[in-house]
Amino acid sequence: IMRKITTLLCVFCCCIAFSQEKEVPTFKKNEIKGNALFLVLGAVEITYERLITEDSGVGATVFFVAEDEFDSNFIFTPYYRAYFGKKPAAGFFVEGFSMISTGISNKMYYYDNNGNLTNIDEDRYTDFALGFGLGSKWVHKRGFVFEINAGIGRNLLSTNSPEVVPRGGITLGYRF
Known part of the structure; x- marks a missing residue:
């Protein structure tokens, strides 16, 4: 009888041990953000980020402005981020990015006899840059996101474009 009880107890313990599932952490994986700093300056920058794991994400930013x-x-900027915080995809991060930009450089103006400012020369450019950045992200339990980041890159193709390109902002968004 003791042998049967021991066998039954072992089988019962094995069933309990194998029936437990590994707890898979779940978190929201999409973010949409707007750069509040550029909005104040008269430009629009919108970002979408897809979180791959708790420690990494990929995203793309679109920047446009109609002012001189x-x-x-x-500017179109795809990026990859590695996060080092305790919460999923939050805290300190490092990013690598590429950037496709169009714009105007070498603007030359003169004042005519009536005192009006007139554009006499400008060079248009399209260029491709690579760079890296640093930042930090805070996520509220209801999904609101606040982020500060800064980065620097280098244009690679055109001689008319700026040699060094900055990247940065103060962004607000929502994780869903």
């Missing part, structure tokens, strides 16, 4: 104060008038 900016050298670039359209």
Whole structure:
């Protein structure tokens, strides 16, 4: 009888041990964000990010502006990020990015006899850059996202474009 009880107890323990599932952490994997810093300056920058794991994500940013104060008038920036925080895809991060930009460089103006400012020369460019950045992201339990980032890259193709390109902002968004 003791042998039967021991066997039955072992089988029962094995069934319980194998019936437990490994807990898979779940988290929301999509983010949409807007750069509040550029909005104040008169430009629009919108970002979509897809979180691959708790420690990494890929995304793309679109920047456009219709004002003459900016050298670039359209920028598309895909990126990859590695996160080092305790929460999923939050905290300190490092990113590598590429950038396709179009714009106007070498603007030359003169004042005519009536005092009006007139554009006499400008060079248009399209260029491709590679760069890296750093930043930090905070995520509220309801899904709101606040992020600060800065980066630098180098244009590789055109002689008319700026040699060094900055990347950065203060963004607000939502994770869903």
